[in-house]
Amino acid sequence: MELHVEREVVFPAEPAEVWEALTEPERLEEWFATEAELDPVPGGEGVFRWGDGEERRAVVREAEPEERLVLDWDDGGEVVLELEEVDGGTLLRVRETSPDFAAALELHALSWSHSLV
Amino acid sequence: MAIRAERLKPGTGNIGIVFDALGDPGRRALVASVAELGTATATELAAGLPVTRQAVAKQLAQLADAGLLGATRVGRETRYRVTPQPLGDAAAWLAEVGGQWDERLAALARSLSRGRAARRPS
Numbered sequence: 001m002e003l004h005v006e007r008e009v010v011f012p013a014e015p016a017e018v019w020e021a022l023t024e025p026e027r028l029e030e031w032f033a034t035e036a037e038l039d040p041v042p043g044g045e046g047v048f049r050w051g052d053g054e055e056r057r058a059v060v061r062e063a064e065p066e067e068r069l070v071l072d073w074d075d076g077g078e079v080v081l082e083l084e085e086v087d088g089g090t091l092l093r094v095r096e097t098s099p100d101f102a103a104a105l106e107l108h109a110l111s112w113s114h115s116l117v
Numbered sequence: 118m119a120i121r122a123e124r125l126k127p128g129t130g131n132i133g134i135v136f137d138a139l140g141d142p143g144r145r146a147l148v149a150s151v152a153e154l155g156t157a158t159a160t161e162l163a164a165g166l167p168v169t170r171q172a173v174a175k176q177l178a179q180l181a182d183a184g185l186l187g188a189t190r191v192g193r194e195t196r197y198r199v200t201p202q203p204l205g206d207a208a209a210w211l212a213e214v215g216g217q218w219d220e221r222l223a224a225l226a227r228s229l230s231r232g233r234a235a236r237r238p239s
Contacts, residue, residue: 003216007222009225011229013229021232030231031225093221096214098210
């Protein structure tokens with residue numbers, strides 16, 4: 001079972017400005033997380049921390065400057081960020097997919113049965 | 118919002134308990150059978166399985182402890198039904214992650230407009 005959250009927002013800014021805000025750690029710290037580390041190239045790693053001690057890690061799956069950024073979360077979820085130049089600025093499309101609850105369940109079943117061997 | 122600390126992840130919290138209870142193929146099949154039948158007793162379920170009623174009753178009790186099955190005592194038997202908790206977890210994920218993105222995107226809009234103001238020639 002997978003779930004999706006989708007949002008679309010138009011910002012009155014150039015795609016290049018929005019891309020910077022999505023990929024530069026010091027810019028990410030203005031809106032996404034309290035502390036951010038991100039190497040925005042395919043295979044690059046991201047570490048995000050929040051004030052309450054929450055930490056999430058991700059690996060960059062795709063990075064097309066000013067167009068598309070895809071992160072794989074270490075819990076199995078993913079987030080796709082797409083940019084498109086439109087009248088009045090840049091459209092940002094966000095799609096976050098949950099971890100696959102059913103797949104995680106199967107994985108757990110596997111480790112559970114191996115632990116009996 | 119203070120819900121970030123309660124982020125739902127497989128392997129933690131309620132979902133972890135659910136996975137533990139469903140870690141056994143036999144227990145998963147029992148949940149599927151109960152879901153298919155609507156409600157069922159250990160006797161009814163054992164009738165179609167190569168295991169004893171006692172073994173089925175024990176596994177049903179474990180699934181009820183994990184919150185996956187609700188139990189109602191009917192006469193001398195306990196009747197089980199599937200509880201909607203895992204669906205509740207899904208709804209909670211949608212509400213939490215959706216709320217986080219609404220907040221983040223509002224903050225991103227503020228960040229971008231500050232960037233514009235800073236770059237504007239004075």
